[in-house]
Amino acid sequence: MTNAVPPPAKWDDLTVRLTSSAAMVVIGAFGVILGGVWFQMLVVFVTAVMVWELWMMIRPSEPTKGMLMAALVASVMSGQLAEGSAWGMLLFLVVPLIGITQLKAETKTFFFFALGIQLAGWGLVHFRSDFGFTWLLWLMSVVIVTDIFGYFAGKSLGGPKFWPRISPKKTWSGTVAGWLGAGLVGWIFSLFTNAGLLIVLFSMLLSFAGQMGDIAESALKRRMGVKDSSTLIPGHGGLFDRFDALLGASLFLLVLAVIFDVPGVVW
Template sequence: MVSVGIVAIALGGVWFQMLAVFVTAVMIWELARMIQPAWDVGAMLLAAFSASVISGLLALNPDWHLALLLAPAAVGAAMMQRERLTFFLFALAIAVAGWGLVVARENYGVTWLFWLVIVVVVTDVAGYFAGRRLGGPKFWPRVSPKKTWSGTVAGWLGAGVVGALFLTFTDSGWDLIWISMILSMASQMGDIAESALKRRMGVKDSSALIPGHGGLFDRFDGLLGASLFTLLLALIVDVPEIGL
């Protein structure tokens, strides 16, 4: 999965678009199945509809993107027998984040998308090992019993190091360090949000697509949070010149 992702990001264009659309559609399928486990055909049709909408969106005028991204979430919510608002909010976040990753690759280039992905990966890895070795108080035990404050802070610090490394070969200012740390927090909030959803639905994993690792939603929840933060960041600063 990592190698496929790296190659797709490096190639960009239609290759990365296809990967982003596929992953987004699968996560919406997983979301629908978590809320209505027996909704097999409907969930697959909704995933196909989501892929069609996002694929079409990438070829249309950007002025329509917000309205189009509402479609899969609204249609799915209307078909849900319960947790309609939950589905709508999560499906919309997934669709916007997936679209945002493609836009970030096209508008800002491969360097800044790799920055985003590396921050997310380092946040997870640093948090995992620091949490296991240092332990300590739990970050949010009611939602995610395994996460500790030591692991959370280690993720922030690791992201700051990534930001500092990117200073050595980009034109960004020193603000990139603390912006990377905020991106790390956004990634963690994506993870927390999915953990809260799974606890609410009474499931351990979003699906069983990846043996021993759950589903794509379990693997990309942090990236979704980071993507949404990057979209917000792009409204405030020029991403290719972060911190200037």
């Protein structure tokens, strides 16, 4: 009689996830609090690594070209953030266009994801410099609380899947819990800012945008047949896996900034 292998415990990954998250929070907090060139350097680094991970998911057999793409991203991001002109935004097309000339497949995938990653990183830097620490803290808090509430509600309550074909682990209970958690963050910020209660609604919309960023990256990984974007972060996979929701939220705020003509954030 053979002994059955016990199924993995529901919370087996919690310790390593919390440890990795704590390290990222400490590093990220220093960058956000200090702002300026320190936050810029952090965003440039993370953005470059995520484009490298994107390349490696699509073309893992050519790591050298992936590193060249990352170096180009770092150069473009640094140059654009230093120059700050509207025409400089065209620089964000350099890596996507060069990348697709080097790929034999998934050219559109690389183009749009690489462009989106750079724009989202650029947006985060401008949100910090134009609107200050408090509003970037709100953005990051919404994304983090959405993830925490979603994780614990999904693990505890389970239930129907949100989008099983794309992300089989995500449940409706976790998704809705994320919205509620984001609304709570918005309410807390309404108490000590001049945003009013409308920020509660915006927080929940931002939460959904972040979840869509997560879904988009899950769809990419499923399409590429990989579990994680890389193995850089224990318990989380790669930087793309960890910051996909933040990318979605940043792009959503950029769109709002353009629609409502928010000063300081221009294309």
